[in-house]
Every structure is written in C-alpha cells, then in structure tokens.
Amino acid sequence: MTPPRRRRRAPQHLPPPPPPSPRPAEGEEPPRNPERLYTIAGSPDGARAELDLVTLIVARSAPPPSASPEQAAVLRLCSAPLSVAELSAYLQLPFSAMTVLITELIAAELVQARAPIVRQAVPDRSLLEAVMHGLQRL
Numbered sequence: 001m002t003p004p005r006r007r008r009r010a011p012q013h014l015p016p017p018p019p020p021s022p023r024p025a026e027g028e029e030p031p032r033n034p035e036r037l038y039t040i041a042g043s044p045d046g047a048r049a050e051l052d053l054v055t056l057i058v059a060r061s062a063p064p065p066s067a068s069p070e071q072a073a074v075l076r077l078c079s080a081p082l083s084v085a086e087l088s089a090y091l092q093l094p095f096s097a098m099t100v101l102i103t104e105l106i107a108a109e110l111v112q113a114r115a116p117i118v119r120q121a122v123p124d125r126s127l128l129e130a131v132m133h134g135l136q137r138l
Contacts, residue, residue: 049102054083056082058080058111061110071105074101074111078111
C-alpha cells in the first residue's frame with residue numbers, strides 16, 4: 001500500500017505586517033502619560049494612609065460599578081492578601097500613586113490594610129543542643 005501524497009497549499013496573500021513601533025533606547029523606559037497618574041492620585045485633601053511596601057491589602061468586597069478601572073483592578077487582585085509593592089508592580093504604578101489609591105479604598109471601606117506577617121525567630125541551635133543534652137542526662 002502506498003502512502004498518500006500531500007498536496008501543497010496555494011500561498012495565501014496576507015496583508016503586510018504593520019511597521020514596528022519605535023523602541024526606546026536600551027535602558028530607557030517607554031514614555032508614559034503624566035495625566036494618568038494625576039487622575040489616579042488626584043486626592044482632594046492629599047491625606048495618605050501610613051502604608052509600607054510590605055503592608056498587606058485585602059479586599060472586603062467586590063468592586064462597585066462606580067469604581068475606577070485601577071480601583072477595580074486592586075479589588076480583584078486583593079481577593080487574597082497582597083503587599084503594596086506587589087500591587088504597584090502588577091498595576092505598573094509608582095508607590096506614591098498606589099498609596100493614594102489604597103487610601104481612597106480604605107476610606108470607602110472596600111479594602112483592609114494589615115501589618116505584614118512576621119515569622120517568629122528560630123531558636124539558636126546551640127540552645128536546642130544544650131536542652132537536648134540536659135534531657136539526655138536525666
């Protein structure tokens with residue numbers, strides 16, 4: 001039995017690809033729209049919550065329909081506790097803009113800020129060995 005022969009497909013005429021966008025030089029970041037940060041961080045009174053990079057943020061509810069896109073993104077991401085630094089990285093916003101955004105969410109009682117979980121210090125190995133030797137002598 002002979003194997004079937006494959007036929008070549010006729011070449012399809014595709015439109016030419018779009019021209020590449022100009023890339024920034026190495027080490028430079030692409031330009032950002034400065035108005036965007038102003039609209040996100042446009043707090044009328046300028047008050048900010050005392051937040052650290054490792055402060056954990058937890059959403060209390062789902063995003064309301066009146067929430068801005070950034071606020072809705074924070075509420076969706078914070079279904080499990082995330083640090084302010086992680087949120088800043090995921091949303092590609094500077095820490096200062098994130099603190100204002102999170103302050104607004106805290107004031108609206110949509111999120112809760114928690115202190116980071118600190119691991120307890122592990123006892124010194126020499127202390128454990130001394131206790132073990134003391135118990136063996138009994």
